[in-house]
Amino acid sequence: MTNNEWTLCYRGYDPAQEGLRESLCTVGNGYLATRGAAPESEADGVHYPGTYAAGVYNRLSTDIAGHTVDNECLVNLPNWLTLTFRVDGGSWFDLDSVTVLDYEQYLDLRQAVLVRRLRFRDGGGRTTAVTQRRFVSMRFKHGCALEVTVVPLDWSGTLELRSGIDGRVENRLVQRYRDLPGRHLEPLRATELSGDSVLLEMRTNQSRVAVAVAARSVLRRGDQEPSTSGPSYRLVQQADWVGHDIGVEVRAGEAVTLEKLVTVFTGRDRAISEPGAEAARWLDRLGDFDEMLRGHILAWAHLWDRFHVELGQRGEELCIVRLHLLHLLQTVSPNTTELDAGVPARGLHGEAYRGHVLWDELFVFPILNLRIPALTRALLRYRYRRLPEARQAAADLGHRGARYPWQSGSDGREESQQLHLNPLSGRWLADPTPLQFHIGLAIAYNTWQYYQASGDREFLANYGTEMLVEIARFFASLTTYDRARDRYVIRGVMGPDEFHSGYPDRPGKGIDNNAYTNVLVVWTLLRAAEALEVIPRRTRTELEQTLGLRAEDLQRWQDITHKMLVPFHGDGVISQFEGYGLLRELDWEDYRRRYGNIQRLDRILEAEGDDVNRYQAGKQADVLMLFYLFSADELGELFHRLGYRLEHDTIPRTIDYYLARTSHGSTLSAVVHAWVLARANRDRALEFFDRALRSDITDIQGGTTPEGIHLAAMAGSFDLLQRCFSGLETRQDRLQLNPLWPKSLGVPELAIHYREHPLRLRISGSQVDVAAEEGMQRPVEVACHGEVARLEPGSTVRFSS
DSSP states (O other): OEEETTEEEEESOOGGGHHHHHHHTOEEOSSEEEOOOOTTOOSSSSOOOOEEETTOEEEEEEEETTEEEEEEEEOOOOBSOOEEEEETTOOOOOGGGSEEEEEEEEEETTTTEEEEEEEEEOTTSOEEEEEEEEEEOSSSTTEEEEEEEEEESSOOEEEEEEEEEEOOOOSOOSGGGTTSOOOOEEEEEEEEEETTEEEEEEEETTTOOEEEEEEEEEEEETTOOOOSSSSEEEEEEETTEEEEEEEEEEOTTOOEEEEEEEEEEETTOSSOSOHHHHHHHHHTTSOOHHHHHHHHHHHHHHHHHHTOEEETTOHHHHHHHHHHHHHHHHHSSGGGTTSOOOOBTTTTSOOGGGGOBOSTHHHHHHHHHTTOHHHHHHHHHHHHHTHHHHHHHHHHTTOSSOOOOSSBOSSSSOOSOSEEEETTTTEEEEOOGGGOTTHHHHHHHHHHHHHHHHOOHHHIIIIIHHHHHHHHHHHHHHOEEETTTTEEEOOSBOOTTOSOSSBTTBTTSOBSOOHHHHHHHHHHHHHHHHHHHHSOHHHHHHHHHHHTOOHHHHHHHHHHHHHBOOOBOTTSOBOSSTTGGGSBOOOHHHHHHHHSOOTTHHHHHHHTTOOGGGBSOBSSOSTTHHHHHSOHHHHHHHHHHTTOOOOTTHHHHHHHHHHTTBOOOSHHHHHHHHHHHTTTOHHHHHHHHHHHHHTTTTTTTSSSGGGOOOHHHHHHHHHIIIIITTTOEEETTEEEEOOOOOGGGOOEEEEEEETTEEEEEEEETTEEEEEEOSSSOOOEEEEETTEEEEEOTTOEEEEEO
16 A cells, blocks of 8 residues: 555555455545445455445344344445446456456545556456546535546457446445345336436335436547447346446557446435436436536535645655545535434444444544534434434433433434344354443533534524433433432443443443543533523523423532542542452453454453453543543543542543553544543654554454444544644633644644634644634634634734743
């Protein structure tokens, strides 16, 4: 792999790396995305064509270990890429059966175009060159395009190209899911629209979402205008496959180019009659490949202006940062704002986690808040629309308010697996992750941070406050008063650690007083009460009446925010949960020596007949998430309110304690550890930053990235630059900066958007410049190094320490 600041490039064909490349070379637009599989390929264990549309799910049932299990999956849609060729009636092209002479594949990050070039010699001794370009249009979200140029270098004869739409696809990407039902689509209609165009209509077999894909395939010789008069088109049709075989006579050295333009619509789209009719109508409006490409490039130019980032001479790191931003925008973009869709943890890049929405928006929204706040607002409304389901989930547990699911899909019910397979032991195990109630606290945090960055009082009044209040009510209901300690406690939950589902004598029943959860509950209760003060009085009165929120409820909230229990070890280290310090210590060196990679220590121990609940061991940051979400000052205020003191060494000692007991089984772990070490241990922080930066591009977890990128880690690695190393915060109605920028990362320049102000931030040594574009916005306050400045439109403020 090689790259420059705007290009991810692979040279040489490597079947073992094809899955990783397909994931990293995905092209998308926030509405749909297509993996970087070769157009001639099918799912065969090496290649995996996959196209996924935001919010298109389907639910299937199966029997596992004596249980009937439902799984809702993001559906692999019909493969629009399908395009292959053959010579003189021989075998269809298969890269694995020819001699590859040259091979190059690169992703143009600036234009979001995937290019593939190859030269090969077939069994007949013929040498052929092929160039392919593809993109999923950012300008017209329903449009896709593929261009394939074939040049016979030393032969003449009949070239036959097969261009189609393949609806025979299934969800089979993730190996541990392959024994589960994966056929989500049923055919409705396959038809020819014209001499060069076809339409395939399918429907999901449970959710009944219609999917329509239309394709026009036009052949041209050299620089000639497209024409169907020379080549011959023959319809190829099955119930779930439709396309054309296109034959043409070619001479040595003569280039033949096929343009394949595609439209994709689903039954979840707005402002349409029905998907099949729309796909057919819009196919004729696309123009040609170059026309579509021009609009696509312009749309990306506008996005890159908003997401501008420079790092001086750090070209390789800058390329990876831009790759991460590209995949973020291919998953959620302005095209997502009118969709009922959330932030899938693995992007629209594969089938890991079945395309579900977890807590990854906690790491994604800080990027969007400061660039496309309208997109954050739209994604928060995905959560708001599922508030009724969250209320019912709380009621089912005997509580008030709203309990959001750990994994969410189409309708907001809990989508976590009932059983999951440990591939090391081969056993199906009960999944305790729904005990991670803290997902609701992440939604509350995201809601308030969006308001702080945008100043969007209308959202807070009509949507945000209701979510904050209902989440606060659930956790207040979950909290009980321990009279003996004069403290409030929360029992039977899981923290972000994800290893500890209970105590050794009651695994799967949850643990008590997870420090992260308890502190976030206090913060959420305070913010919910503050939101009620911010919104208009009439809106507050109506909301309180509608929800039955009483004065005594608010008084209890206040009492909890003064008396919530936070557990500590005897040495002053914050305990992950009550009793954590009494668990056994693990012989980490022994397990590393025996297993090498111990990221999934829980699986290793289970396969040995042991249980990770017995040990002081974590998969990822838990207590340390507090230092990720809050500055030391803000956290100190919360602890002071609770009657605890954070001594000067509490935070560094707590960091060191858990750092030594974490297996880093999640890509997020490197992000959080880089963040919390940034000011105390710069060298270790940069090690973790580099690990986070390269976690997907090197597939650091050994096989997970081919199943879909880790979107939160990609966003989090950029956020380390944006907020951590710059010390940027949006709180108290002020943009605050406290930079401690590593010199090794060059001189940064970042574009951000704060309360309607497009800003450019530049940090050079001890100097910080914040420049605002011209406009009619109200001035904002910017603070840095203890100094507060008023930033007017069209002006620049400079801070020096």
